[in-house]
Amino acid sequence: MAKTVTSRYDVAEHLRTPQEMAAYLEACLEEADGDAAFIAKALGDIARAKGMSQVARDAGLSRESLYKALSGERSPSFDTILKVVGALGLTLHAEANPP
DSSP: OOOOOOOOOOGGGGOOSHHHHHHHHHHHHHHOTTOHHHHHHHHHHHHHHHOHHHHHHHHTOOHHHHHHHTSSSSOOOHHHHHHHHHHTTOOOOOOOOOO
């Protein structure tokens, strides 16, 4: 019987277009249930797909601090989130919940 080889799934390998990145972030925002670290991790996935070094430069942060902020182990400041979202070429928007 042949041995099955598995590898770790990395969503960053599947985020190729800005539309895919935006859809992924939108889905994560819906599923987060108020977990800011979960959103930070999702932004980290998108940043890795786009290139962490370039995102760090565009956000005005060091690559190391960006990795830490988007690791999902802590909740980064909202200022950092806004810088990263802008560097990724994404925008945040608000929508009223249905009654």
